[in-house]
Amino acid sequence: MITIDALCFPHIIDSVLFHLHFDAQYATLASFRLTCSALKHVIDSRLPLHKAVAYEATNNALSPGSHEHQQHFHLYCETRLWNAYTDRRSTNRILEVVDVTIMAAASRCGPNFQLGPVPVVRIFDYPGGPIPSATKTVIIFPSSSHFAVPAASTRYVELSSTASRIVINMPYESKGGPHDRPPDFNFGYAAAKAHDDDRGLKNIVQQPQQLVLMFSNSSCGDLAEPGRYLKDWMFSLAKVLCHNPSLEVILLADNWNWVWFCEDDDPEWGDYHGLMEYEDGPQRLNVAWRALFFRYLIHTPAIYDPESSASRIWVLTMAEYAAEIGHSLFELMLID
Incomplete structure (x- = not known):
């Protein structure tokens, strides 16, 4: 019989415990906790808990004194498990x-969508609506079917005004063509x-935040x-x-x-062909998004400082950002 020292080979112990969890061998895990204090410590503290929560819609009902249908939700399932993406030996690990x-029957997250304080919330198949408060990091994966509709007003992601970090990872299917968007x-x-014209509003939110915008090319499912x-x-x-x-x-x-930010048949653009003068792809991309960004600010009724706003935008690679926030949290931002 081979004995594995949990203190000498933590990576082996972690791998064994995770695969037991992955195979739903909860009785075996419970028995392991009783074998020695080292394994109990691993199970109870080194492997963080992960809550998987799903909501589904109930029948719409008219609220008292209202002629509008209200969407209500109830807990569909809840499971506590260990998170495979968390660096289990890090002193700054994600605890929960x-x-x-959001189930397919749900059209919005709904007003009753509330969660207690947690470090990280990931929302899959987000169809629009309020975002949970009382969380440090919100990671949103928009619903492909919801965001494939032609009406621009419905393709809307609501940002939390209280979260410290908001991530929007939009999945889309690329065919590999040069003009795929x-x-x-x-x-x-x-x-x-809530305002009819929000272009002139300034400083309506006073919260230090980081907004991370990314796109994931995926061939899985019916994507937008x-x-x-x-x-x-x-x-x-x-x-x-x-x-x-x-x-x-x-x-x-x-x-x-760079073609994501300009259109050759847009009469207001005018700089599409001028971008071809830049041979460097990243430089052409930087010029394209900045031109579209400044085009909006120039036409707003309020007097903004475009350079000041642009100075708060950082263009990074995924590797650079992962090194900044840690690979454990970064892995949670990716589509499984």
Whole structure:
């Protein structure tokens, strides 16, 4: 019989315990806890808990005194498990992650969508609506079916005004062509959306935040169809920087294409062919997104400082950002 010392070979112990969990061998794990204090310590403290929560819609009902149907949700399932993505030997590990999967019948997250204080919340198949509060990091994976609709007003992601970090990872299917584009969509704060014209609003949110915007090329499932170019997306970016003076934006630009930010048949653009003068791809991309970004700010009724707003936008690679926040948290931002 071979004896494995849990203190000398922690990576082996971690791997064994994780695969036991993955195979739902909870009785075996419970027995392991009783074998020695080292294994008990691993199970109880080194491996963080991960909550998987799913909500589904109930029948719509008219609320008292209202003629509008209210969407209500109830807990579909809840499982506590160990998170495979967390660096289990890190002293700064993620202690708890909540995964929220909105069921297909749900059209919005709904007003009753509440969670207790947790470090990280991931929302899968997000169909629009309020984002959970009382969380440090919110990672949003928009619903491909919801964001494939033609109406721009419904392709909207609501930003939390309380979270420290907000990540929007939009999945799309690329055919590998030079002009493939991810779907265009809007995003912003609820306080701004309440106004008919939010272009002149400033400083409506006073919260130090980091907004991370990324796109994931995936061939899994029925993903959103590509749009013409990211006009609404870039205009939303310009607005939220004005709405929150303490907002910092990270663009994770791996495999981005400069054509995402311009259209050759757009009469207002005019600089499409001029970008071809830049032989360097990253430089052409940088000129393209900045041109579209400044185009919005120039046409706003309020007097903004475009250079000041642009200085709060950082273009990074995924490797650079992972090194900044840690690979454990970064892995949670990716599509499984």
